[in-house]
Amino acid sequence: MSTDPLPATDRFEWFTDLVARELIPVGLRSQEPVAFQAEAAALDLGAVRVSRFSHTALVSRRTPAHIRRGDPEQYQLALVRRNPMWINQNRGESGLLDGDLVLWDTSRPQEAGAMEGARRSYSIILQMPRTALPLPGDKVDRLLAHRISGRHGMGALLADFMNSLTRHAPDCGPAELGRLGTVAVDLAAACLAQQLDAADELPPETRNRALLKRIDSFIDHHLADPDLDPAAIAARHNISVRTLHQLFRDRARREPGGPGSESVAAAVRSRRLERCRADLARPELADRPVHAIAAHWGLPNAAAFSRSFRAAYGQTPTEFRALNGKESCALRTASALPPS
Secondary structure (H helix, E strand, O other), rough: OOOOOOOHHHHHHHHHHHHHHHHHOEEEOOOHHHHOEEEEEEEEEEEEEEEEEEOOOOOEEHHHHHHHHOOOEEEEEEEEEEHHHHHHHOOOOOOOOOOOOEEEEEEOEEEEOOOOOOEEEEEEEEEEEHHHHHOHHHHHHEOOOOOEEEOHHHHHHHHHHHHHHHHHHHHHHHHHHHHHHHHHHHHHHHHHHHHHHHHHOOOHHHHHHHHHHHHHHHHOOOOOOOOHHHHHHHOEEEEEHHHHHHHHHHHHHHOOOOOOOOOHHHHHHHHHHHHHHHHHHHHHOOOOOHHHHHHHHOOOOOOHHHHHHHHOOOOOOHHHHHHHHHHHHHHHHHHHOOOO
């Protein structure tokens, strides 16, 4: 959804109505409503919704009258990027947010704004029923309108996940979307619990799912390390190898046949093979030997890599690269031909 097709005089009013429908009713002000521009998108993840907003400078105010008009009784948690924003609620003041996370309660008055600047403000917002967050409300209240860094710890993991939702979730089926909603709540709860030093108060299943997400992220960031194995992964997360394997087995039972249903070693191997396959398809890496690409992703045994690649994709790495190269060449040739 975008203001671009609308007459300039209608854009700000359209966006005000959109925010009221998709997020919460608020009063909006802009110094230049005729020059206002915005885009928005939303996707349901079961009981959770993720929304994306991009807009030029504005100020918003949610009063008791707005709350009476419409209150979804949610916690809404935003990742703010590009042009800084701020929010005040419950005596909390976020200060300027850029690359940070911030939480608010839809049942309380609030004020917020996006700074004047050349760039639009950009936010990804998780809309979660308050009852879905497994933390005491009086403790969560301490975090309302407080800046949470999106650059390290659980905040960074949650920020990465929210960014990935906007890129990949629209391509998922209903069952996958529901799982993503569960993961979103788990990561949000773990992030907030870390801020409150209250991780022990989370339900065991929430802690385990958040831990698995941390482990998945660790694996993805260390695939190039040939020493990445279950023992190294377990040691990095202060758990036993037995516990690590149990976490993966439990996920496999919850999601049979799903992307997270592999064993630890199989997950590492399949992700390495995916990275190799992607690099073998890149024209700019055509001169790099196959064994060098495999070694770069932690697979130094060329013969074992070739066998694993063929078992996964039905072709040897060399066959895949040759076929992909021919297809790329054919596409380039076709695009260069004049229209008939």
